[in-house]
Each structure stands twice: as structure tokens, then as C-alpha cells.
Amino acid sequence: xxxxxxxxxxxxxxxxxxxxxxxxxxxxxxxxxxxxxxxxxxxxxxxxxxxxxxxxxxxxxxxxxxxxxxxxxxxxxxxxxxxxxxxxxxxxxxxxxxx
Numbered sequence: 798x799x800x801x802x803x804x805x806x807x808x809x810x811x812x813x814x815x816x817x818x819x820x821x822x823x824x825x826x827x828x829x830x831x832x833x834x835x836x837x838x839x840x841x842x843x844x845x846x847x848x849x850x851x852x853x854x855x856x857x858x859x860x861x862x863x864x865x866x867x868x869x870x871x872x873x874x875x876x877x878x879x880x881x882x883x884x885x886x887x888x889x890x891x892x893x894x895x896x
Contacts, residue, residue, distance in 0.1 A: 816855050817842035834858045 813821055815828075815838050822828065827840040836855045838846075843854070851860045 815839045815842055817846060831858075831860055833860065 815822065817838055828837050829840045829843045830837050831853050834853050834856050836853050846854055847860060852858065853860060
């Protein structure tokens, strides 16, 4: 579940920072929206986290759901959430070992 997060700075906001790496989100960053708690992280940060434990780093809710969500923040700062339902949605994360 990769989600594109298009970011526009609009002042200081705690949601502008990835809680794992503590770096600001920037325009074009690939981010992941966790399906139950709706917390957003850099995809590469949360993927490494979820390989170790399937819980949100912020609220500790389990990461599993029957819906898939996509968040896009446009240049006007408005948030759009698209939802799709599925009977079986799985999230498989594997370490990428280049050969």
C-alpha cells in the first residue's frame, strides 16, 4: 500500500513531521496512511517499523483493516481520502536484499 503524499507547508503543524525519523514531509514524499488510526509516516520509515512489529508507532493500534485508503494533499492544502473496500486485504513487508 504505497500512498503519495503531496505536501504544502502551511506553518508549524505536528502532522508535518514523520514521527519515526522526525523529518518534515516534503512535496512528493511517498508516505503511508495506516488504515485504522490514520497516522501518516514516510513509507520507508514505517515499512521498516512494521517489519519488526505490526502496530502503529504513535498509538500502538494494530495495523490491519478491511479497507484501503489513499491520502493526497494538494497545493491548496485540502485533504482528499479515497476509500475502497475489499474482503481480504493483506500487507506483506519484506526486507529488500539486493542480489
